[in-house]
Amino acid sequence: MFAGKLTAEQLSIIADSADQNADSVLMVTANQNIAMQLAPGVDADKELNRLQQLTGLVSTTSTPTLRVCPGNHECKMGLTATRDIAGKLLAQIGEQGNKLTWALSGCHNSCTQPQLADVGIVSSALVKGENGERTPRFDLYRLGAEGLGTLAERSLTLDELCSRVREIG
Numbered sequence: 001m002f003a004g005k006l007t008a009e010q011l012s013i014i015a016d017s018a019d020q021n022a023d024s025v026l027m028v029t030a031n032q033n034i035a036m037q038l039a040p041g042v043d044a045d046k047e048l049n050r051l052q053q054l055t056g057l058v059s060t061t062s063t064p065t066l067r068v069c070p071g072n073h074e075c076k077m078g079l080t081a082t083r084d085i086a087g088k089l090l091a092q093i094g095e096q097g098n099k100l101t102w103a104l105s106g107c108h109n110s111c112t113q114p115q116l117a118d119v120g121i122v123s124s125a126l127v128k129g130e131n132g133e134r135t136p137r138f139d140l141y142r143l144g145a146e147g148l149g150t151l152a153e154r155s156l157t158l159d160e161l162c163s164r165v166r167e168i169g
């Protein structure tokens with residue numbers, strides 16, 4: 001699922017599948033997907049295809065792992081429209097970047113754990129321009145050898161962030 005976004009109808013369809021095929025248990029994964037432990041004899045590929053057709057969800061195996069919090073789409077703390085930004089960033093990520101884990105948070109609370117991703121992005125501020133419009137700034141973290149992300153760049157504009165993402169690959 002892109003950015004962990006799932007409608008009630010899609011969830012209902014997946015839950016029905018779990019009722020029939022997975023002992024009625026759904027699991028939310030750390031990467032914002034839904035997992036089921038299928039009962040013996042269930043054809044996983046067939047069931048996945050059926051669910052994709054019914055829900056309209058598509059496989060995201062060709063895209064990188066990208067954790068995205070709700071941002072200001074739904075969260076009062078959110079500084080940015082994280083899913084919109086995630087869509088823009090995905091368009092910049094190339095072959096190298098597809099092998100990395102990414103996380104984007106809508107504020108410093110860092111609910112997507114950007115400090116644990118290969119590339120962590122935190123919406124850090126809204127800056128008021130001369131025309132009165134507020135535009136977001138982002139801090140960029142890169143995973144270090146000790147297993148925790150460290151601040152690589154501070155207060156990037158969205159264009160600057162997209163440029164850094166292209167450089168990463």
Ligand code: SF4
Binds near residue numbers: 070108109
């Ligand atoms: S990181 Fe901030 S904006 Fe995102 S869900 Fe957490 S509190 Fe909300």
